[in-house]
Amino acid sequence: MYDIAIIGAGVIGGLIARALSKYDLKICILEKENDVAMGATKANSAIVHAGFDAKEGSLKAQLNVKGSKMMPEVCRELGVHYKNNGSLVIGFDDEDRATINTLLQRGIKNQVEGLKILEKDELKALEPNISDSVSCALYAPTGAIVCPYDLTIAAIGNAMDNGAELKCNFEVTGIKRDDNDYEIFSRNDSIKAKYVINCAGLYSDEIAKMVGDNSFNVHARRGEYILLDKEAGNLVSHTIFRTPSKMGKGILVTPTVHGNLLLGPTSVDIDDKENKSTTQGGFEDIIENAKQNVVAVPIGKTITSFCGLRAVGSTGDFIINSPKQNFINVAGIESPGLSASPAIAEYVVNLLKENGLELKENSTYNPCRESAHAFCDATIEEKNKMIKNNPAYGRIVCRCEGITEGEILAAIHRNPKARDLDGIKRRTRAQMGRCQGGFCGPYITEILSRELCVPFDEITKFGGESKINLCQTKGGKSQ
Amino acid sequence: MKDLVIIGGGPAGMSAAIAAYESGVRDILILERDAGLGGILQQCIHNGFGLHKFGEELTGPEYAWKYEKRVKELGIEHKLNTMVLDVTPDKVVTATNSEDGIFQIKAKAIILAMGCRERSKGALNIAGTRPAGIYSAGTAQKFVNTKGFLPGKNVVILGSGDIGLIMARRMTLEGAKVHAVCELMPYSGGLARNIEQCLNDFDIPLLLQHTVVEIHGKERLEGVTIAKVDANKKPICETMKYIPCDTLLLSVGLIPENELSKGANVDISSITNGAIVDQNRQTSCDGIFACGNVLHVHDLVDFVSGEAEIAGKAAADYINGRQKDKTNIVINADGKIRYTVPQKITEQKDVKVYFRVNDIYKNAKILVRDGDKVVLSKRKPRLAPGEMEYVTITAEQLKNAKTLDFCLEVQ
Numbered sequence: 089m090y091d092i093a094i095i096g097a098g099v100i101g102g103l104i105a106r107a108l109s110k111y112d113l114k115i116c117i118l119e120k121e122n123d124v125a126m127g128a129t130k131a132n133s134a135i136v137h138a139g140f141d142a143k144e145g146s147l148k149a150q151l152n153v154k155g156s157k158m159m160p161e162v163c164r165e166l167g168v169h170y171k172n173n174g175s176l177v178i179g180f181d182d183e184d185r186a187t188i189n190t191l192l193q194r195g196i197k198n199q200v201e202g203l204k205i206l207e208k209d210e211l212k213a214l215e216p217n218i219s220d221s222v223s224c225a226l227y228a229p230t231g232a233i234v235c236p237y238d239l240t241i242a243a244i245g246n247a248m249d250n251g252a253e254l255k256c257n258f259e260v261t262g263i264k265r266d267d268n269d270y271e272i273f274s275r276n277d278s279i280k281a282k283y284v285i286n287c288a289g290l291y292s293d294e295i296a297k298m299v300g301d302n303s304f305n306v307h308a309r310r311g312e313y314i315l316l317d318k319e320a321g322n323l324v325s326h327t328i329f330r331t332p333s334k335m336g337k338g339i340l341v342t343p344t345v346h347g348n349l350l351l352g353p354t355s356v357d358i359d360d361k362e363n364k365s366t367t368q369g370g371f372e373d374i375i376e377n378a379k380q381n382v383v384a385v386p387i388g389k390t391i392t393s394f395c396g397l398r399a400v401g402s403t404g405d406f407i408i409n410s411p412k413q414n415f416i417n418v419a420g421i422e423s424p425g426l427s428a429s430p431a432i433a434e435y436v437v438n439l440l441k442e443n444g445l446e447l448k449e450n451s452t453y454n455p456c457r458e459s460a461h462a463f464c465d466a467t468i469e470e471k472n473k474m475i476k477n478n479p480a481y482g483r484i485v486c487r488c489e490g491i492t493e494g495e496i497l498a499a500i501h502r503n504p505k506a507r508d509l510d511g512i513k514r515r516t517r518a519q520m521g522r523c524q525g526g527f528c529g530p531y532i533t534e535i536l537s538r539e540l541c542v543p544f545d546e547i548t549k550f551g552g553e554s555k556i557n558l559c560q561t562k563g564g565k566s567q
Numbered sequence: 568m569k570d571l572v573i574i575g576g577g578p579a580g581m582s583a584a585i586a587a588y589e590s591g592v593r594d595i596l597i598l599e600r601d602a603g604l605g606g607i608l609q610q611c612i613h614n615g616f617g618l619h620k621f622g623e624e625l626t627g628p629e630y631a632w633k634y635e636k637r638v639k640e641l642g643i644e645h646k647l648n649t650m651v652l653d654v655t656p657d658k659v660v661t662a663t664n665s666e667d668g669i670f671q672i673k674a675k676a677i678i679l680a681m682g683c684r685e686r687s688k689g690a691l692n693i694a695g696t697r698p699a700g701i702y703s704a705g706t707a708q709k710f711v712n713t714k715g716f717l718p719g720k721n722v723v724i725l726g727s728g729d730i731g732l733i734m735a736r737r738m739t740l741e742g743a744k745v746h747a748v749c750e751l752m753p754y755s756g757g758l759a760r761n762i763e764q765c766l767n768d769f770d771i772p773l774l775l776q777h778t779v780v781e782i783h784g785k786e787r788l789e790g791v792t793i794a795k796v797d798a799n800k801k802p803i804c805e806t807m808k809y810i811p812c813d814t815l816l817l818s819v820g821l822i823p824e825n826e827l828s829k830g831a832n833v834d835i836s837s838i839t840n841g842a843i844v845d846q847n848r849q850t851s852c853d854g855i856f857a858c859g860n861v862l863h864v865h866d867l868v869d870f871v872s873g874e875a876e877i878a879g880k881a882a883a884d885y886i887n888g889r890q891k892d893k894t895n896i897v898i899n900a901d902g903k904i905r906y907t908v909p910q911k912i913t914e915q916k917d918v919k920v921y922f923r924v925n926d927i928y929k930n931a932k933i934l935v936r937d938g939d940k941v942v943l944s945k946r947k948p949r950l951a952p953g954e955m956e957y958v959t960i961t962a963e964q965l966k967n968a969k970t971l972d973f974c975l976e977v978q
Contacts, residue, residue, distance in 0.1 A: 365695050365781075366695060368694045371694070390692060391687065392688075393689065479665035479666075482668060484600065484650035484663065524689045526685050527684065527706075529702075529706055533710075533714075534714070545716050548699065554698060554787055557710055557717060558720055561717050
């Protein structure tokens, strides 16, 4: 019997698990995929928004501003790269200027610090590659960038180090309430818990319906992105937004914490919650818009493109209710969900406390996790010490990103353990460079096979049937 | 301190090392990132290597072994499992391995021989999902030939580069069905002999002016939509066709791996993606040379070895102060000739200038002009982008030349 079951191992579930692992509670995180951070968390703009977008007084506004203030400390504790690069909302005409003024006023009401309107000259001095036809911009110095799956993996790893459990490939198929407890079923397993926290992202409405709550719906909004090589990473240093319109925040151009350049997202509502296809129209839309905002975007330096699905709730705001029969929905966490995530976790813990959950401190709780980038970020002297202790740090497996076997082994053996190629990719960045795993893919497959004691041809890209190899060759040695 | 550091122990690096040794340099170090010498040849188990160089048909490992044996006989120092992290313009090489940790070596001369990588699927922006089952042809070759595993059984290949053609045959021999090779261009970028021996001999269709427009499948690839393209390379909707398959191999171009060269401030050609070099294969950085696929992508390893010998010998001359720079002749290429290597000539001696054309031409004439003066004129019955050509310009012809304009006259 668990005290708490958290459904969904995205950034929200992960940070809630971590916040609760501070207390003496038996926690289980349930995830339908083979790894954590596989839903909306995996593919979004990776922005910590300053907080001037959301309507004043909304939960989105309140938690965004608070969350973005908490983010640097959370990232420091978890060893996650965070960069306070500031953001710019650029405008081209009078209509844009009026909108930018509205955003400024809203930001002030939301208590966003340091907002300022920049005129063309100041703007061009700050970001020389911004389009020449720009007229003004809203500058938000507190805007930042973070890697959402890095944050989630670290938060869940930290929660697990503090006692939480993680069950992957546990797709919730039913929830039963017995007396005062819940029994949660997957196809071939079940667990019992006193409290259930529904962080199931796109599927949170379906989970809610399993306990008879039909009060909201969640639909998918497709967002396509194009990622450029690090050689293009210095094109801009701030996150560049277009002045928002009814169609959303538009196509942004931003550096990532890893030094790449990210363009996107498109914004199209779709019915299919599984459809993560990119489209030709999407590519064209991104490229055309990015080129309007920033000059000389080197599209030829594209290394990959991808599509994420935002979980859009039917109420227009985050849906976080007080526990009803010990069941909490944390749903409709679309943008600025990543920015708000640390504050959402704290908010949920308080709701549980108000509801009477006894929160006794976990005496062994450690808020810190060794950074996944500890080797990468070390000085040459420190690296040499690490190589001496563990020669695997002297073997570079991913040549494009310079990732060593030592880092790959850590990804496999540290919580939450990587079990497939994409899991290694998100934890270490191996396969994420310009060759996209062309060279290191076979080596990583071999390391996974060896370390997990799984046959070579059963190693997958991301679980399920996503096998890398289908069988042995005619001359391949028999198992 | 080393006289000569060679980055990469593939065919280019080994050949350069042997040539430098034979020109009198003894203090040589080869740094190789893999566990053995030979580079990509280790996984190229098909034959056809060495026809030009040795007059016999060798497999990749056999060809590499001829050089590896010689490197070992000569006692040329080499460090395996060693990755070079950085090269500076003043020739300090930083590298790492398990035994030495991160270490630095100052070199009198450096030869860049890092080879190339395959263009990935990501660079193509193909619409659709991102399932397992999509590999560059070389990655599939690695799985099949060195790991003994088959990445798929029903295959479509996009791009008709040589590795793609070789893998069409290799997968077929392993019992896989290769449904089609789609090539965006109206001609293949691969060698004519590979089209014959790898596709035609196995009845594998080569669909020219075709591309993959969409990828289908959630976990493992389930199929691709292909389409014919128009003259502007835009897919024609009416020609779209779904092919069920579990594997898509990509052979859509090779890119010289010049990240280290850029770090050393070596000038890079936007056409070859390799360094701009003189007839000695010396880059814009004094004492830094480049050869093999890191300089420009070759179709035959025999040419790689030949080029590396030039670089190795020139590096030896540089180290021993025998280099004679006198002239400075710039080579220009017109639109039909995509590039030349070298791009400049600094010494008045016989120079072989290699070049590649941008389309298929029949009965064309290569003209090399110095201003209005025709320095050289040579007829070529057939020229193709997939096949590198060369002309030799003699010391006599270089006399008093300022620039050499390479152009192609087509009737």
